[in-house]
Amino acid sequence: AREWHLKARPDGWPVPGDFALVDAPVARPEPGQLLVRNAFLSVDPYMRGRMNDVKSYVPPFRLDAVMDGGAVGYVVASEAEGFEVGDAVLHGLGWREYATLPAAHAVKVDPALAPLSAYLGVLGMPGLTAYAGLVAVAGIKEGDSVFVSGAAGAVGSLVGQIARLKGASRVVGSAGSAAKVAALVDEFGFDAAFDYKAGPVREQLAEAAPEGIDVYFDNVGGEHLEAAIGALNVHGRAVLCGAIAQYNDTSAPAGPRNLALAIGKRLRLEGMLVSDHAALKPQFVAEVAGWLKDGSLRSEETVVDGVEHAVDAFLGLLRGENTGKMVVRLAS
Numbered sequence: 136a137r138e139w140h141l142k143a144r145p146d147g148w149p150v151p152g153d154f155a156l157v158d159a160p161v162a163r164p165e166p167g168q169l170l171v172r173n174a175f176l177s178v179d180p181y182m183r184g185r186m187n188d189v190k191s192y193v194p195p196f197r198l199d200a201v202m203d204g205g206a207v208g209y210v211v212a213s214e215a216e217g218f219e220v221g222d223a224v225l226h227g228l229g230w231r232e233y234a235t236l237p238a239a240h241a242v243k244v245d246p247a248l249a250p251l252s253a254y255l256g257v258l259g260m261p262g263l264t265a266y267a268g269l270v271a272v273a274g275i276k277e278g279d280s281v282f283v284s285g286a287a288g289a290v291g292s293l294v295g296q297i298a299r300l301k302g303a304s305r306v307v308g309s310a311g312s313a314a315k316v317a318a319l320v321d322e323f324g325f326d327a328a329f330d331y332k333a334g335p336v337r338e339q340l341a342e343a344a345p346e347g348i349d350v351y352f353d354n355v356g357g358e359h360l361e362a363a364i365g366a367l368n369v370h371g372r373a374v375l376c377g378a379i380a381q382y383n384d385t386s387a388p389a390g391p392r393n394l395a396l397a398i399g400k401r402l403r404l405e406g407m408l409v410s411d412h413a414a415l416k417p418q419f420v421a422e423v424a425g426w427l428k429d430g431s432l433r434s435e436e437t438v439v440d441g442v443e444h445a446v447d448a449f450l451g452l453l454r455g456e457n458t459g460k461m462v463v464r465l466a467s
């Protein structure tokens with residue numbers, strides 16, 4: 136079966152030659168293990184960081200070894216109690232067609248409740264990131280004016296919608312194309328949106344949120360964070376979730392030059408990791424599944440077909456080719 140190996144550590148933007156699709160034998164499950172045929176693989180921005188050989192909150196990928204990441208699939212052989220052939224499971228051995236893993240590392244998911252890919256997106260890690268960032272980190276409350284960058288992506292499109300459902304007075308998003316900006320307003324219910332490539336973020340944000348903002352959900356960093364610090368009202372909160380604008384930088388990024396504004400405005404800028412918020416999961420799943428069911432939350436995916444296109448999907452994600460969650464669908 137095929138699996139993706141990291142062949143070289145990217146310097147700046149990754150290139151296809153940094154990766155290789157390799158044929159490898161599939162290990163038979165030992166007692167306590169499962170063999171899973173993967174149906175969907177997740178490609179996520181944090182994987183770019185794992186391609187560097189640096190200490191971080193997730194260990195780096197090893198060279199000449201299969202990469203890993205979120206995946207959902209079907210059990211095709213089980214040596215573990217409680218798991219049957221045909222069960223759908225979520226696990227961490229993506230970037231490959233078949234995965235052999237301890238059953239303890241797999242979570243059963245319900246394909247009747249939502250399509251399998253949803254467990255990599257709206258009902259999975261990006262969904263919990265959006266929910267926990269707003270609810271637990273920003274402490275969103277009715278009447279807040281909210282700005283989110285990366286707004287047409289997996290996390291961002293949910294942030295905007297959840298903010299609205301939680302009573303935000305105004306929801307503003309930024310994204311990298313006119314088509315995405317139109318989708319934010321027309322499909323995702325944002326009050327205003329702008330294309331950060333079309334002009335300075337600071338000016339466009341001032342126009343989109345003339346009364347300022349109370350919450351900034353940062354997926355991008357850099358110019359966006361600086362503009363948001365300028366636009367935040369007194370006692371505003373910024374959730375530092377991601378800084379994708381600098382993941383491929385080879386030199387140190389310029390910091391927000393206006394950080395001292397945080398003093399007088401008594402801003403709270405707080406970093407978050409979704410892994411700290413596992414306790415919120417039951418509340419998150421109940422609330423978000425309810426919104427999906429009654430149609431008040433829209434979940435979008437960009438689907439790339441074929442394990443052989445997983446690297447294309449990942450590179451496409453970094454270039455902004457996705458709206459909503461980027462997933463790779465494997466042939467069944």
Ligand code: NDP
Pocket residue numbers: 179180181260261264285286287288289290291309310311312315331354355375376377378379380381407408409410452453454455456457458459460461
């Ligand atoms: P997305 O679905 O948002 O995909 C990434 C998007 O980033 C692209 O679609 C692209 O959209 C945008 N982008 C790429 N380069 C730039 C740039 N230079 N400036 C602005 N936008 C850019 O990914 P996710 O929703 O999975 O992740 C969003 C962010 O959240 C990432 O920063 C990620 O690292 C972070 N994250 C953090 C977690 C945590 O626990 N802290 C957990 C999960 C995600 P566009 O066309 O708009 O440019």
